[in-house]
Amino acid sequence: MTSIRSILKSGITHSKPVDHEIPDDWEIDCYQKQTKYELLDNFLQAADRNAFGESVLKALEDSSLVGKGGPGARTAKKWRTVKKYAEQENRAVRYVVCNADESEPGTFKDRELLLRTPHLVLEGIITAALIIGAERAYIYIRHEYESQIEAFQRCIDDAKARGLCGRNLLKTGLNCEVEVFVSPGNYICGEQTAMIEAMEDKRAQPRQRPPDLEIQGYRNFPTLVNNVETFAWVPAIFNNGPDWYRKLGVNDCEGKRFVSLSGDINRPGVYEVPLGSTVGDLLELVGGMRDGQELQAFGVSGPSGGFLPRKFSRDQLPEDFVKKMIPEGEHEFDLLNLPLDNNFFRFQLRGRFNLGAAHLFIGEQTDLVSLVKSCTEFYRNESCGKCVPCRLGSEKLVQIASRPLNEGKLQIPDYFPDLIELMQESSICGLGQVAFNPLLSLKEFFPETWEVAKSR
Numbered sequence: 001m002t003s004i005r006s007i008l009k010s011g012i013t014h015s016k017p018v019d020h021e022i023p024d025d026w027e028i029d030c031y032q033k034q035t036k037y038e039l040l041d042n043f044l045q046a047a048d049r050n051a052f053g054e055s056v057l058k059a060l061e062d063s064s065l066v067g068k069g070g071p072g073a074r075t076a077k078k079w080r081t082v083k084k085y086a087e088q089e090n091r092a093v094r095y096v097v098c099n100a101d102e103s104e105p106g107t108f109k110d111r112e113l114l115l116r117t118p119h120l121v122l123e124g125i126i127t128a129a130l131i132i133g134a135e136r137a138y139i140y141i142r143h144e145y146e147s148q149i150e151a152f153q154r155c156i157d158d159a160k161a162r163g164l165c166g167r168n169l170l171k172t173g174l175n176c177e178v179e180v181f182v183s184p185g186n187y188i189c190g191e192q193t194a195m196i197e198a199m200e201d202k203r204a205q206p207r208q209r210p211p212d213l214e215i216q217g218y219r220n221f222p223t224l225v226n227n228v229e230t231f232a233w234v235p236a237i238f239n240n241g242p243d244w245y246r247k248l249g250v251n252d253c254e255g256k257r258f259v260s261l262s263g264d265i266n267r268p269g270v271y272e273v274p275l276g277s278t279v280g281d282l283l284e285l286v287g288g289m290r291d292g293q294e295l296q297a298f299g300v301s302g303p304s305g306g307f308l309p310r311k312f313s314r315d316q317l318p319e320d321f322v323k324k325m326i327p328e329g330e331h332e333f334d335l336l337n338l339p340l341d342n343n344f345f346r347f348q349l350r351g352r353f354n355l356g357a358a359h360l361f362i363g364e365q366t367d368l369v370s371l372v373k374s375c376t377e378f379y380r381n382e383s384c385g386k387c388v389p390c391r392l393g394s395e396k397l398v399q400i401a402s403r404p405l406n407e408g409k410l411q412i413p414d415y416f417p418d419l420i421e422l423m424q425e426s427s428i429c430g431l432g433q434v435a436f437n438p439l440l441s442l443k444e445f446f447p448e449t450w451e452v453a454k455s456r
Helices: 002-011 037-043 051-064 075-090 109-116 117-133 146-161 192-199 226-238 244-248 279-285 320-326 344-347 367-381 390-399 416-426 430-434 437-445
Strands: 096-100 136-141 177-182 223-227 256-263 269-274 294-299 307-309 309-313 331-332 360-364 410-413 451-452
Touching: 037 051, 037 117, 037 226, 051 117, 051 226, 051 244, 075 117, 075 223, 096 117, 096 146, 096 226, 109 146, 109 256, 109 269, 117 136, 117 177, 117 223, 117 331, 136 192, 177 360, 177 451, 192 390, 223 226, 226 244, 226 309, 244 294, 256 279, 256 390, 279 360, 307 309, 307 344, 307 367, 309 410, 320 331, 331 367, 331 451, 344 367, 367 390, 367 416, 367 430, 390 410, 390 430, 390 437, 410 437, 416 437
Parallel strands: 096 136, 096 223, 136 177, 256 360, 410 451
Antiparallel strands: 256 269, 294 307, 294 360, 309 331
């Protein structure tokens, strides 16, 4: 058997070339596996580019496209905010930044988009730059993504050869230089203000807000930041129309998104799925649980969203959720019926869990307590240490997760709720506001794994 060490010494990284073809069922690919840049070309050729830019914004607005990398802000609204503020304040310099620092455990969807559809991402970036009046854009890619960095740089070079990137686009006098910025590392760089700090050659730590980046971003100029997938959807939405995009959703939801599916399943990978799909739909898509295991828990956003159990009792859920999702007379809710929809999580579940793009299926053979301990250690290790609640709170979480088991149960101290409240209300960025979620989910949904321990 070939050892990993011998492979590394040999310099061989792949036994065969990696297939970067666009899958046939990806509806994001409006050019049918060709590199056309129709949206960008039409923009530059338009007699009234301001009116054309407004039509793009209107299409994004009518499609209800939201950001695909974080809290789900309205894309058109964010673009308008940067444009409006820069014009009102007469700020001639503006920037566009594409966040491709994909560091959340279990998240790898943008990696595939950068390899298979870099032209769609680039077209979305340049279109956004032209609309807000930016002459320079950056794509911030995590340093481990060597193939993606190479693929996107080739894409930029190709667009420059076509006259669609760089100086004097199609001899219109418009400019848009696009540069790949390789991340210096660290999980915290995925937080957009920490990413901007790193780009300015500073220590990657989150900024206090306000002001937001749309007002005071890269080098203190108005800056538009969006995720890889958000930019990639722009050409398809404009070319096919906002109604087309909205109708891609199911269960009263609008649109599609890409998800990273992993864990104890038969076919882990990246899938383009309708918004509103249920956990059961995803499990069917990946061919079910591996080795016939039962589903023990489900991560809705990597570890940061916490872990949900296969069955919920009525008293574990908000009253609004119970009324909508659990028929009268029934006492449990099956996780497989849970719709993966931002609005549902925000309002029906009252923001108790974070919905992301990384979904982890955890089988019955997994030691959930050990998994939670590893996740908690990860967030402790990746804390930038800028704010005390996160720096000390994350260490305290690891101490709790490392307490000796008493008859198979983790001992959670009685001050745990106070620690959570402190971190949630006082941490500067999202890391400190989610680091406790893996441990909290044990306490809320897996009572057989813990017991209360009196603090000394």
